[in-house]
Amino acid sequence: MEQNKPKNSLPENAYRPLGDGEQYEPLMPSNTTPKEVTPYSVSMGVVMAIIFSAAAAYLGLKIGQVFEAAIPIAIIAVGVGSLTGKKNMLGQNVIIQSIGASSGSIVAGAIFTLPALYILGLQAQFYQIFLSSLLGGMLGIVLLIPFRKYFVKDMHGKYPFPEATATTEVLVSGENGGRQAGLLAVSGAIGGLYDFIISTFGLWTEEVSTRVAMWGADIADKFKVVFKVNTGAAVLGLGYIIGLKYAAFICAGSFLVWFLIVPLIGYVSADAAAMSAEAIFREFARPIGIGGIAMAGIIGIVRSSKVIRQALGLAVSELAGKKKTAEKTERTQRDIAMRTILSVLIAVLFTVFVFFQFGVLHNWMQSVVALVIVFIISFLFTTVAANAIAIVGSNPVSGMTLMTLILSSLVLVSVGLSGREGMTAAMIIGGVVCTALSMAGAFITDLKIGYWIGTTPSKQEGWKFLGTVVSAATVAGVMMILDKTYGFVGEGALVAPQANAMAAVIKPLMEGGSTPWVLYFAGAAIALTLNMIGVPALAFALGMFIPLELNTPLLVGGLVSHFVGSRSSDAARNKARSERGTLIASGFIAGGALMGVVSAILKFAGVDWFMSQWYGGRGAMWTGLAMYLLLIAYFVWDSMRAKSK
Numbered sequence: 001m002e003q004n005k006p007k008n009s010l011p012e013n014a015y016r017p018l019g020d021g022e023q024y025e026p027l028m029p030s031n032t033t034p035k036e037v038t039p040y041s042v043s044m045g046v047v048m049a050i051i052f053s054a055a056a057a058y059l060g061l062k063i064g065q066v067f068e069a070a071i072p073i074a075i076i077a078v079g080v081g082s083l084t085g086k087k088n089m090l091g092q093n094v095i096i097q098s099i100g101a102s103s104g105s106i107v108a109g110a111i112f113t114l115p116a117l118y119i120l121g122l123q124a125q126f127y128q129i130f131l132s133s134l135l136g137g138m139l140g141i142v143l144l145i146p147f148r149k150y151f152v153k154d155m156h157g158k159y160p161f162p163e164a165t166a167t168t169e170v171l172v173s174g175e176n177g178g179r180q181a182g183l184l185a186v187s188g189a190i191g192g193l194y195d196f197i198i199s200t201f202g203l204w205t206e207e208v209s210t211r212v213a214m215w216g217a218d219i220a221d222k223f224k225v226v227f228k229v230n231t232g233a234a235v236l237g238l239g240y241i242i243g244l245k246y247a248a249f250i251c252a253g254s255f256l257v258w259f260l261i262v263p264l265i266g267y268v269s270a271d272a273a274a275m276s277a278e279a280i281f282r283e284f285a286r287p288i289g290i291g292g293i294a295m296a297g298i299i300g301i302v303r304s305s306k307v308i309r310q311a312l313g314l315a316v317s318e319l320a321g322k323k324k325t326a327e328k329t330e331r332t333q334r335d336i337a338m339r340t341i342l343s344v345l346i347a348v349l350f351t352v353f354v355f356f357q358f359g360v361l362h363n364w365m366q367s368v369v370a371l372v373i374v375f376i377i378s379f380l381f382t383t384v385a386a387n388a389i390a391i392v393g394s395n396p397v398s399g400m401t402l403m404t405l406i407l408s409s410l411v412l413v414s415v416g417l418s419g420r421e422g423m424t425a426a427m428i429i430g431g432v433v434c435t436a437l438s439m440a441g442a443f444i445t446d447l448k449i450g451y452w453i454g455t456t457p458s459k460q461e462g463w464k465f466l467g468t469v470v471s472a473a474t475v476a477g478v479m480m481i482l483d484k485t486y487g488f489v490g491e492g493a494l495v496a497p498q499a500n501a502m503a504a505v506i507k508p509l510m511e512g513g514s515t516p517w518v519l520y521f522a523g524a525a526i527a528l529t530l531n532m533i534g535v536p537a538l539a540f541a542l543g544m545f546i547p548l549e550l551n552t553p554l555l556v557g558g559l560v561s562h563f564v565g566s567r568s569s570d571a572a573r574n575k576a577r578s579e580r581g582t583l584i585a586s587g588f589i590a591g592g593a594l595m596g597v598v599s600a601i602l603k604f605a606g607v608d609w610f611m612s613q614w615y616g617g618r619g620a621m622w623t624g625l626a627m628y629l630l631l632i633a634y635f636v637w638d639s640m641r642a643k644s645k
Contacts, residue, residue, distance in 0.1 A: 017157035026454030030330035034091035041092035045099025052103035053474035069104040078174030094455045098446040102467030105442035109435025110475045115499035118488040130476035136435025137468035142345045143382045144440040152451040159390035162241035164448040169586035187587025191233035192595035199599040202615035204624035212621040224266035224277040228549035231628040234592025237585035239557020247558030253543025254551040257285045287516045289545030291523025296538035297384035378436040385441035401434040409509040422510040564639040581639035
């Protein structure tokens with residue numbers, strides 16, 4: 001069959017809600033047969049998965065930072081294709097990105113939880129790390145697939161999908177070249193250089209707070225009130241793509257916590273009076289966000305009940321032998337058959353049970369309990385992870401995993417499992433769930449990219465399993481090597497901040513201790529109330545959980561988006577300005593992500609150009625504020641240069 005050449009750019013209705021009877025037609029329409037899965041795309045995807053799994057695992061444990069691999073992999077795929085003179089690579093590049101991006105989700109799931117075993121004085125074998133990562137990743141894939149159509153097609157234009165937008169713009173602009181590619185390259189260079197200077201040289205601070213002024217420092221100390229903003233280019237770009245609406249809801253949650261709850265706790269609690277605003281947030285306020293996220297997840301499940309019923313109905317129909325042939329479904333909406341999904345799900349759950357019985361617990365009843373915990377929590381929070389990524393581009397997986405650890409610990413203790421064995425079981429359960437949720441969140445990004453471009457979902461879904469296997473094996477090997485080389489405790493040990501937090505939570509639960517249930521229920525009550533009055537509970541709860549400095553730049557970016565898209569009386573000009581701004585924002589995100597990896601590698605190699613003494617002073621913070629304002633000014637100016645088509 002003849003291969004049809006894709007269009008030059010995304011349709012004008014790619015990012016907006018569709019009107020009545022309107023259809024979205026991707027770059028590679030359903031009636032075409034583009035190259036997608038080839039020996040080149042598969043092998044390149046595997047290589048990317050290995051490289052980025054190893055890099056992300058090492059750097060995440062070494063310096064406490066985990067980077068998303070989707071955008072750097074997309075840039076590399078486009079670059080290699082251009083250098084080798086390959087043509088019509090759009091479909092293949094999506095497959096490369098999808099396989100390779102398994103690395104980020106598997107790494108996050110593993111390093112957020114499993115190093116806690118070493119921190120607690122326990123041991124983890126290679127097969128335990130590998131299987132918990134592999135099974136969690138596969139579980140996340142199969143649980144998400146039934147929701148693909150809802151998130152990527154039915155909700156078209158209603159979710160911003162910031163990371164998917166940026167990655168898609170990289171792939172499309174790289175394929176077509178021309179003016180769009182030039183603009184993306186320039187903005188990527190500006191954003192990348194800007195963030196590289198911060199992280200590598202420390203010429204100005206990554207964060208500006210009211211503590212830069214003496215009066216601000218006094219207010220922060222006395223009243224526990226502080227305002228912060230991250231000055232990074234990448235986060236500013238995320239805010240632009242998210243838009244003002246969702247950014248406002250997210251910041252509303254953040255402002256409630258930082259400007260009301262934190263000062264109030266500092267005033268009424270004697271223990272908190274001597275703590276900083278940041279410490280009060282971590283100890284008292286953040287659990288409220290965890291409770292809000294959990295309740296938002298439950299609300300999301302209830303609201304998605306129709307989608308769930310449809311998926312279950314399709315499963316029953318297929319199992320009963322009623323034919324719903326794939327041929328009737330257009331290529332761009334063709335998922336893996338539900339019968340296959342159910343078969344894989346059953347196989348994964350059975351393997352999880354066998355893993356817990358013979359590899360962890362050695363008790364039939366406790367293994368069944370562990371299996372039930374893994375399945376129920378993964379199923380419940382899959383849509384939460386997908387929702388969070390769709391809205392803000394950030395997955396609150398650490399908060400959901402903490403809740404998993406708390407709930408699983410309570411259940412395991414009730415069935416007679418505590419102490420060292422209980423901590424081992426709870427952490428491995430947490431590892432499986434954390435990886436499942438991380439994979440679900442990341443995979444919805446891949447599928448949205450595929451939807452915009454026009455790849456075949458079933459091919460993305462099927463080959464995602466290969467990326468998961470490769471990434472899980474790589475992460476397990478790297479973690480074992482790092483444990484023997486550096487260790488996770490003592491002088492010179494790896495930082496592993498998320499795993500340390502998990503260890504701190506799990507130890508008192510298994511050995512006797514208190515849990516902030518009041519705070520969890522308070523967050524749940526807030527989310528429930530918000531839902532009743534029509535406010536997006538998840539966006540608000542994310543704001544309560546994510547630190548203030550990462551939320552405020554989203555609002556700044558949203559305000560920039562609103563400004564450039566509403567200044568003219570000519571609707572066509574406003575639209576052109578918004579689209580140009582989206583390209584610039586995508587460049588900021590791509591450049592920041594790529595140069596963040598470069599900066600981290602330099603630190604790993606022992607290259608230290610960071611001016612620590614200057615960075616710690618007020619001069620660096622004032623410089624950061626000035627540079628941030630210049631970056632915003634450039635963003636607005638360049639976006640406003642667009643002319644109506």
